[in-house]
Amino acid sequence: MSIFERYLTIWxxxxxxxxxxxxxxxxxxxxxxxxAEIASVNLVVAVLIWAMVYPMMVNVDFGAVAGVARQPRGLxxxxxxNWLIKPFTMALLAVLxxxxxFAPWIAPEDAAQYTAGLILLGAAxxxxxVFVWSQLTRGDATYxxxxxxxxxxxxxxxxxxxxxxxxxxxxxxxxxxxxxxATVLYVVLPLVAGLITxxxxxxxxxxxxxxxxxxxxxxxxxxxTVVILFGLQGQxxxxxxxxxxxxxxxxxxxxxxxxxxxxxxxxxLKVPHRIAAPCAMIGTSNFFELAVAVAISLFGLHSxxxxxxxxxxxxxxPVMLSLVAFANRTRQRFPEPAT
Numbered sequence: 459m460s461i462f463e464r465y466l467t468i469w470x471x472x473x474x475x476x477x478x479x480x481x482x483x484x485x486x487x488x489x490x491x492x493x494a495e496i497a498s499v500n501l502v503v504a505v506l507i508w509a510m511v512y513p514m515m516v517n518v519d520f521g522a523v524a525g526v527a528r529q530p531r532g533l534x535x536x537x538x539x540n541w542l543i544k545p546f547t548m549a550l551l552a553v554l555x556x557x558x559x560f561a562p563w564i565a566p567e568d569a570a571q572y573t574a575g576l577i578l579l580g581a582a583x584x585x586x587x588v589f590v591w592s593q594l595t596r597g598d599a600t601y602x603x604x605x606x607x608x609x610x611x612x613x614x615x616x617x618x619x620x621x622x623x624x625x626x627x628x629x630x631x632x633x634x635x636x637x638x639x640a641t642v643l644y645v646v647l648p649l650v651a652g653l654i655t656x657x658x659x660x661x662x663x664x665x666x667x668x669x670x671x672x673x674x675x676x677x678x679x680x681x682x683t684v685v686i687l688f689g690l691q692g693q694x695x696x697x698x699x700x701x702x703x704x705x706x707x708x709x710x711x712x713x714x715x716x717x718x719x720x721x722x723x724x725x726x727l728k729v730p731h732r733i734a735a736p737c738a739m740i741g742t743s744n745f746f747e748l749a750v751a752v753a754i755s756l757f758g759l760h761s762x763x764x765x766x767x768x769x770x771x772x773x774x775x776p777v778m779l780s781l782v783a784f785a786n787r788t789r790q791r792f793p794e795p796a797t
Contacts, residue, residue, distance in 0.1 A: 466594075466677065467779050473684040474776075480685065481692025488689050497635035498751035503686055504643045509679035511589040511644060513672045515652025516665060517599035529601070532724060532733035536605050539720045539741040540583045541616055547715065548580025549573070549624045551708040560704050568762050572705055575766025577624045578752050580712065581617055583609050584743030586644030587778070590680060591743065592736035593673070594782045595789075602736040603649070609740060610641055613748075621752070636751040684775055691768055698765075705769040713777045717742040721785070724792075731792035735785040743778055746771045 481488050494501045556569035564572070585606060592602040614637070659665045688695070695702055717738050724734035749767040757763040 466680075467776075467783070469681055470684055470775060470779060473681045474688045477685040477688025477690075478692040478695060481689040482696070485693075488692070491686060492690055497639050498754065499636060499639050499643065499747050500686075500690075503683055504640075506679040506683045506686070507586045507644055508648050510676045510683070511586055512648040512651055513669055513676045514589045514593040514599050514602070515648045516655050516669050516672070518603050518649065518652055518656075529729075529733065531727045532601065532729045532737040533605055533608065535720055535723050535727065535729070536737045536740050537608065537612070539716060539723075539738075540609060541612060541620075543719065544583070544712075544716050544741050545577070545581040545620050545624060548708070548712050549577050551712055552576040555704075555708045563700075564704065571757060571762025572766045574625055574757065575749070575753050575761075575763035576705075576708060576712075576770075578621060578749040578763065579709070579744050579746070579767055579770040581620045581624070582613065582745035582748045584740055585610060585640055585745045587774070588736060588740045588743050590676060591739040591778050591782055593676060595735035595739070595785045596732060597736035597739075598730075598732040601733050603645075605736060605740055606645065610645070613637070613745070617748070636748055640745070640747050680775075687771055687775075691772060694765070694768065695772070701765070702769055702772070705766050706773050709770055709773050710777065713742050713773070714781075717781050728793050730794070731785075731789045734792055735789075738785070739778065739781065742781060743774060744770055746774070 491502050492500070552573040556564060556573050561569070588606060589599075589602060591597075592599070655668065656665055659668055720738035720741050721734060724737050729737065746767060749770065750764060753761065753763040753767045
């Protein structure tokens with residue numbers, strides 16, 4: 459790892475602080491970036507995420523996709539955790555904290571809004587950023603792509619029913635434009651670009667050399683994304699610091715808990731680390747664009763539910779970086795990949 463990658467947590471922390479300061483010092487610039495949005499997908503952030511995802515897509519070998527069927531355990535762990543555990547544990551934690559633990563400090567109507575926002579986060583597993591976390595843990599690019607793709611297909615049919623059941627709302631309208639646009643921008647386009655790049659490079663050595671050259675751009679894209687996200691939410695962070703912290707508590711417990719369940723299960727099932735790490739990251743990370751879009755459509759732009767989904771965005775990067783570090787430190791405990 460380069461010095462830049464080794465101290466990535468420090469750069470991200472500085473990016474968070476810098477983002478808030480930029481949001482305060484140049485609100486006009488922040489609003490300009492915020493206005494570049496289609497269907498709740500910010501195009502500036504989308505370009506940066508594309509830059510993060512593309513280097514890993516270059517490593518996707520379509521010839522190896524069939525091999526996923528011979529190693530189904532990682533995919534099974536991902537699907538069980540994402541769809542049978544995660545949405546319900548998030549709902550349970552939200553109710554526990556906002557209806558009971560934090561009840562003395564939060565009005566009941568606000569508590570209900572925050573609970574709704576967290577439920578939306580819990581029902582939307584990650585689509586894009588998991589490729590970054592997978593790359594940082596030296597995950598299997600092809601297997602990660604299959605895991606994300608299967609999750610996306612399930613999300614199309616399962617997201618609305620799960621959210622409707624947990625919220626007690628029957629008229630959930632999934633923002634298909636957001637779902638489709640994000641999938642195209644974060645998965646389809648970089649995948650096509652990666653495939654074209656692989657074909658032009660030809661040899662394995664050339665592909666590996668190219669990947670090494672473009673990998674720093676992925677990390678720089680992550681830093682720039684953090685600056686923008688915290689710049690967009692700088693005013694909110696400073697205006698409601700206590701509320702932000704309270705909302706973050708169940709998100710943190712959920713994130714580390716879900717990772718422990720998925721990672722621990724993968725370890726018990728002797729799943730190779732290159733599959734186990736991304737397997738756990740997908741459930742821990744969230745499809746925040748979808749969660750934010752649904753929160754706004756159901757409860758309004760300035761609702762507590764929308765705020766809760768935004769807090770999920772702010773918490774995600776530091777949490778995921780800590781889990782990336784843990785996964786890398788525990789790599790040797792996992793079985794060697796089959797040759």
